[in-house]
Amino acid sequence: MEIKIPDINWLMASPIVILSIFGMLTLIFGIAKGRHTKKAVFVALLGTLLALVSNFICLFEFWQKTNSTFSEMLTSDYISTGFNFIFLTVTLLSIFVSHKYVQDENLPENEYYGMMLLSAAGMMLMASTTNLVVVFTGLEVMSIALYILAGIKRNELKSLEAALKYFLLGAFASGFFLYGISMLYGATGTLDLKIMAEIVSKNGTEFPMILMVGITFLIVGFGFKVALAPFHVWTPDVYEGASSPVTGFMSVGAKAAGFAAFMRVFDVALISIKTDWIDVLAVLAILTMVIGNILALQQTNFKRLLAYSSITHAGYLLLGIIAGNELSSQAIMFYLFSYAFMNIGAFAIITLVGNKNEQFVNVTDFTGLAKKKPLLAFLLTIFLFSLAGIPPMAGFFGKYFIFSALIKSGATNLAIIGVLNAVVGVYYYLSPIVLVWMKEPNEVEINDTNPMLKFALIISALGTILIGIFPSQVMSFLFQI
């Protein structure tokens, strides 16, 4: 038998390959003795920037039609390039936010940045493939690196608890996900989502029950990774225990990667049997939004507050999956793109105010921030307004696009429930703002000599505002419409 090596288009693979190589280089730099060990952050930055450039090239090269390479294992289309932008932005901002934190807390720098880059490579894999094997391997690359990042402060009991919880439950969810994949394979005989879409639509309603069980398992697996309601219990503990910059990174990155694959499975492969899974997802979406909102109302720790808020955001994004039309995939990407800026911005401020050992992460520690650091208070207000979805911030248009996609698909009831939840959410985003602006300052000292984090803050704030002011321009750039 002749062995035929598949055609390889290296340009298509370049963002992922560059990021992986630089992730490994960052690790290798740790072996070098002396002054080179402190350079890891620059290697990581260089790698992320190069990956960003190559992703730009991919965007202009491949946006017109879907391209695949490595025998259909790797795909480049507007979904993959758009999501890659999200992941790379998140990585870039997180590196800036982490820089001083990593030095102050004496964390292993090389491993920290190396894991961050490799985890981002895993996220990109999940978004740039239509093959379930690659989705799963990408998921594992991302998750295992995130388990390590969550527990990288290993002298801290809370951090270790976060890592262990995340690891045990995450491994369990990965098992469900893999089982689901095997059942989908059993039902359709293929792992490629595009071929699966043809087979499923050809069979009409005459599909084996094993397909339904497989879909259920996939929902459990995805639900865990993006923190949907019955599978969300790990989220607050992990988000609280992990270091603040890591929490920012994984809250956006893992969610975006999960939804990228979620979107490809449900809105591409299984779209022809939408009526069979739409009810399950609708119930999950409502549960997620309501539970996230109700529990967020009673939080006193800022990181836990944002953890529950991120659960609620997963609920809104799930509404986008339910809509399942052309507009919704763009809306989901737009939402995640703006979410990246505002959420990482918020976590950057928590990192800054939290100070050494994250001692000041309660909402009350932010009391009277405006009197001490007015600019910081202003930026925090921008991020929280955007998370709440108040115009003209980016978060408003994210929600607006999702709800309009939902109405276009005919699910007006769900859109109304979503809007109501967004209104409830405004309450717990505004209560910290009231503390910040209206109350007398407390004695929490804020040490803000941190140029790189400030740079990240400015970028996030600019992103949050500019995306909000020019939403249609951002859309047309991301999707080349």
Next chain:
Amino acid sequence: MELAIFIVLAVLAISSAVVVITQKSPVYSVLALVSTFFALAGIYVLLNAYFLAMIQIAVYAGAIMVLFLFVVMLLNLKEQYYVENPKKIIGGVLGLAFVFALLFPIFEIEKNLVPESQMPVGDAYNIGIRLFTDYVFPFEIASIILLIATVGAIVFTKKHS
């Protein structure tokens, strides 16, 4: 004949899996797990997946179970680790429901998905060719997963400087 072998192996696999979760002594649990893995490897052979059967024995029954045994012996667990927990009943009921949910769709499938004559041979040759042509991309990613896991193990165990 094949059916007879299958039934023997399946009964062995399931009964030793039950032993794994009911035994009070962890050492017995681990040994029962080894026999589950051997029985599974036999079932793989019946499915023409020779390579997978070999890997199952080498990796699971060999490497991983030795690690398990080492951990059990190092921790030197006595029987007191075994706590009576009322939640176990809930877990058991849910687990049984789960088993039935999985069994239903399997009984629904009447025909073989792949005719027996067309069943490919899963030996090292065929798997190797697929692995280094069509599946070369996920194969390479698997190496990154291993790298990350190795680094993680070192991060958590390295002496602090």
